[in-house]
Amino acid sequence: MSEVIRFFEKVLSFEFGDQQLRTALTEAGHPMFCGKDMCQLLDLSNHREALNRLDDDEKGVITTDTLGGSQEMVFITESGFYKLIFTSRKPVAKEFTNWVTKEVLPQIRATGTYTLDSKSSLSARKQYIDLVKAIAKSKNEFEKEALQHALSDVSRQLGYPCTKTKVSNE
Numbered sequence: 001m002s003e004v005i006r007f008f009e010k011v012l013s014f015e016f017g018d019q020q021l022r023t024a025l026t027e028a029g030h031p032m033f034c035g036k037d038m039c040q041l042l043d044l045s046n047h048r049e050a051l052n053r054l055d056d057d058e059k060g061v062i063t064t065d066t067l068g069g070s071q072e073m074v075f076i077t078e079s080g081f082y083k084l085i086f087t088s089r090k091p092v093a094k095e096f097t098n099w100v101t102k103e104v105l106p107q108i109r110a111t112g113t114y115t116l117d118s119k120s121s122l123s124a125r126k127q128y129i130d131l132v133k134a135i136a137k138s139k140n141e142f143e144k145e146a147l148q149h150a151l152s153d154v155s156r157q158l159g160y161p162c163t164k165t166k167v168s169n170e
Contacts (some may be wrong), residue, residue, distance in 0.1 A: 024062060024075055032075040035059060035084075042088035050087070054080045111159035128154045 019041055022034035039047035051059060051074055058080035061072050076084070082100075085093045104114050131151040138144045 033081050035074040035076045038084050042093050043090045112156045124154055124157050
């Protein structure tokens with residue numbers, strides 16, 4: 001694994017019902033998930049076998065302090081996280097897989113982005129209008145260029161064509 005894991009005083013932990021999922025971050029800020037915890041959450045009985053199926057760049061060993069002292073643990077990347085979910089037969093994993101393959105990926109293919117709900121879309125449309133107005137009012141070319149980049153990002157989020165906005169200041 002090429003990225004170095006950021007060291008924490010303790011690994012961050014999230015609770016799912018009566019189970020926990022320990023997490024960490026790489027130096028680049030990417031999330032890592034405790035492999036054994038993920039396998040337990042997904043009812044994958046042989047965690048070593050499940051983790052061995054992941055590519056080398058999808059897992060790494062970190063040393064962390066536990067109640068029993070310092071211990072080496074396998075943590076997986078976001079890519080490895082998804083691979084484990086997709087191989088689980090647990091109903092919640094199946095729901096997640098269906099959501100990703102039937103809603104998220106098709107929306108990304110169609111629009112280049114995924115929006116959670118209509119409130120996000122409404123907020124993005126308001127931001128789009130505000131950016132167009134700001135570009136129209138701006139007299140500074142550098143500022144216009146920066147606003148144009150922001151407008152392109154919002155346009156992609158909304159599924160609008162990403163063309164330069166030409167607005168007359170007259």
